[in-house]
Amino acid sequence: MQERRSRQTAVAGAAEGEPDVAVLVPAAGSGTRMGEGTRKQYRELGGDPLLVCTLRVFDQCDAVGHIIVAAPAEDVRRVSDRLQEAGLRKLTAVVEGGASRQGSVRNALRAVPSSVNVVLVHDAVRPFIRAHHVSGVVDAVREHGAASLAVPVVDTLRRQEGKNFGATVDRDGLYRMQTPQGFRRDWLETAHREARTKDVPATDDVELVQRLGHSVRSVEGSAYNVKITTPTDWSLATAIWPRWCEGGMEGEAASSSQ
Numbered sequence: 001m002q003e004r005r006s007r008q009t010a011v012a013g014a015a016e017g018e019p020d021v022a023v024l025v026p027a028a029g030s031g032t033r034m035g036e037g038t039r040k041q042y043r044e045l046g047g048d049p050l051l052v053c054t055l056r057v058f059d060q061c062d063a064v065g066h067i068i069v070a071a072p073a074e075d076v077r078r079v080s081d082r083l084q085e086a087g088l089r090k091l092t093a094v095v096e097g098g099a100s101r102q103g104s105v106r107n108a109l110r111a112v113p114s115s116v117n118v119v120l121v122h123d124a125v126r127p128f129i130r131a132h133h134v135s136g137v138v139d140a141v142r143e144h145g146a147a148s149l150a151v152p153v154v155d156t157l158r159r160q161e162g163k164n165f166g167a168t169v170d171r172d173g174l175y176r177m178q179t180p181q182g183f184r185r186d187w188l189e190t191a192h193r194e195a196r197t198k199d200v201p202a203t204d205d206v207e208l209v210q211r212l213g214h215s216v217r218s219v220e221g222s223a224y225n226v227k228i229t230t231p232t233d234w235s236l237a238t239a240i241w242p243r244w245c246e247g248g249m250e251g252e253a254a255s256s257s258q
């Protein structure tokens with residue numbers, strides 16, 4: 001592992017002929033909504049840290065050539081060592097995260113090898129994805145320039161009005177955005193540069209790219225692809241993880257890779 005001036009650790013060079021796709025994994029959050037205790041991205045799911053469980057999907061996915069993780073500044077070295085112990089072949093760098101998810105993605109973007117043309121962004125705390133979700137986003141990016149997994153809203157939505165309900169929000173055509181979100185590298189770089197210059201934050205990268213005037217293609221996601229945010233999410237995740245690892249859920253064959 002090379003020492004780098006910044007708190008960025010280069011873990012491996014890009015092998016010849018690897019796919020020109022990198023995935024940026026923001027993993028520097030503090031997990032406030034999860035409550036006290038170990039940061040959620042480090043909590044063990046089936047014996048491995050949640051971050052490792054998520055990264056394995058990309059490491060085993062033929063469509064991806066590079067993995068770049070943004071970790072809490074104080075953990076960069078420790079996370080880098082742990083991820084190398086996990087044998088992640090495509091780990092290219094572990095960089096210092098930012099004060100926001102957007103800042104962490106921006107920092108990770110700086111570590112993308114020059115050979116990369118397609119960049120995915122995936123939350124470290126979304127372990128329930130399969131290789132076909134990743135390749136579906138990559139294919140859509142190659143065709144349209146930008147794409148994201150999403151699922152349609154299935155509940156009735158209503159605004160809060162004090163302790164009562166206010167107006168109903170028409171759910172028709174509303175989506176819950178997921179990750180991975182994928183982009184042409186130049187679009188994502190421009191989008192983050194513009195957002196920083198204009199100081200206009202966003203909760204996901206799709207919004208930043210839309211602000212440039214680009215269309216973003218919707219790719220069917222999965223209701224299982226939850227962002228582990230609260231203790232309830234953690235309980236659900238630990239309950240289904242064993243079956244997920246056997247290739248269960250979504251009616252997928254047990255032989256399908258994670």
Ligand SMILES: Nc1ccn([C@@H]2O[C@H](COP(=O)(O)OP(=O)(O)OP(=O)(O)O)[C@@H](O)[C@H]2O)c(=O)n1
Nearest residue numbers: 026027028029030031032033099100101104124
């Ligand atoms: N400064 C930040 C904030 C968030 N994230 C990452 O962005 C993803 C989605 O964020 P979220 O689920 O909100 O995680 P936290 O910010 O840790 O949670 P909370 O908002 O409850 O503190 C997570 O993988 C998280 O680690 C990040 O890399 N850097």
Ligand SMILES: C[C@](O)(CO)[C@H](O)COP(=O)(O)O
Nearest residue numbers: 101123177178179203204227
């Ligand atoms: C990127 C995201 O997961 C899409 O739904 C979501 O916007 C992240 O929000 P968070 O508050 O940073 O978890």
